[in-house]
Amino acid sequence: MVTIADGRFSLPDNLLYTKNQHVYLNNDKKTLGLDEIGYAFLHNPNELKILVEDEVKIGIPFAAITTDSGMTTLNSPCSGKIKQLNPNALASMKDHTYETGFIIELEEITEVQPNLVTGSELQEWGNNEVKTLVRNNxxxxxxxxxxxxxxxxxxxxxxxxxxxxxxxxTTLGVDFGSKEIKGEYISSDILFSGTYRFTAKMNVWDAAGQAMYDKIRGMYYRDAKGALMCYDVHNHLSFEHLEKWREELEESLGKVPVLLVGNKIDLERKVTRQEGLAYAMKHNYLFVECSAKTGEGVDDMFKQLAVEIFKREEKLE
Structure with missing residues (x-):
């Protein structure tokens, strides 16, 4: 038995597994089912439909599972004659995956797909698959x-x-708040045909800006994945001070995704949009103007920053 993610998932090493769909084949019991990692990928499946009656064939769908976000079909890793169907497999799939959670029991197996995962390959394959599973959160x-x-x-x-x-x-020391958002990234790679979707909890640390907190503020930079560098479009001096904040940020964190934010666009401007955009382009920052008062631009800017951090974390660009 191979255990993955500190015992969260189990993969019996005498079974055969398809690399992409996590369908398992038990040669001894002649059963087909979905392994524990595959079940977790589906995020609480709610309906199972078995698509075959008498036989299964390699590469041909034998079952369809519906979730709140859509439907997935499972392809057979073998060919053979069916002994019995288990339409109630979902009820056992989570806790008794390899015993009563099977979907089909075969009377005989006539052919098995090559290159299935088993034995000594399981640990490395399972660990890589779990990384993909948790990647979305x-x-x-x-x-x-x-x-x-x-x-x-x-x-x-x-x-x-x-x-x-x-x-x-005025913030004294540090303030903190968090919110979960849904992000989406479409790769610019012309060979990539899909979309990355992810959920991110944005833990926002609001560090005091007064000079008296300079010596302790550095501790709040620790482990930050990104930054909002903010100025007031109604106060040109706050824009002129950006260099000081940039230097402090890079000294504390190095290069991280940064969103330059021009706030208070509901007030009379003292800083033009062109000035803000030019500064952002010079330092390769994202740029947005917003109004915390009206809410304009606020949600979108956090989504932009989340995507940039996601790309960096997953080394997508």
């Missing part, structure tokens, strides 16, 4: 930096709680 620490009173706390509150309070007090 992330937790990203995001640091907000910028001068005091540019609206960092208001941005965080608008994002996490979707409200605006005019008289928010």
């Amino acid at each position: 992330y937790s990203f620490k995001i640091i907000e930096i910028g001068d005091s009173a540019v609206g960092k706390t208001a941005i965080k509150v608008r994002f996490t709680d979707n409200y605006f309070k005019k008289d928010l007090k």
Whole structure:
């Protein structure tokens, strides 16, 4: 028996497994089913339909499983005559995957697909598959930096709680909030035909901007995956101070995905959009203007940053 992810998943080493669909074949019991990792990939399947009656054939779908997000079909890794169908397999699939959770029992097996995974190959294959399974769920620490009173706390509150309070007090030390978002990335690689979808918990750390906190603020940068560098479009001095914040950020974290944020576009401008965009392009930052007061641009900018961090984490570009 091979155990994966600290015992979360089990793969009996006497079974044969298809590399992509996680269909298992038990040669001794002559059963076909879905292994524990494959079941986890489906995220709570709710309906099973068996598509064959008398026989299975290599590479031909033998069952379809429906989930809240769609349907997947399972292809047979062997050919043979069917002894019995198990239409109630879903009820046992999670906890008794390899005993009563089988989908089909065969009377005889006449041919087996080559290159199935088994034996000594299982550990490495299973570990790689679990990495793919957990890849869709992330937790990203995001640091907000910028001068005091540019609206960092208001941005965080608008994002996490979707409200605006005019008289928010100046942050003392650090503030924190989080929100889960759905992200989507379509690769620019012309050979890639799919879309990466993921869920990310955005843990937003709002560090105090006053000079008196300079010495302790560095600790809040630790382990951050990305940053919002914020200025106030109504306050040109906050824009002029961006260099100081950039230097502090790079000294603490090196190069990480950064979104340059021009806040308070609901007020009279003292910083043009062109100035902000030019600064972002110079340092290869993402750029957005927003209003924490109205909510304009806030959700979209966190999604943009999440995608950039996701790409970096998965080395997609």
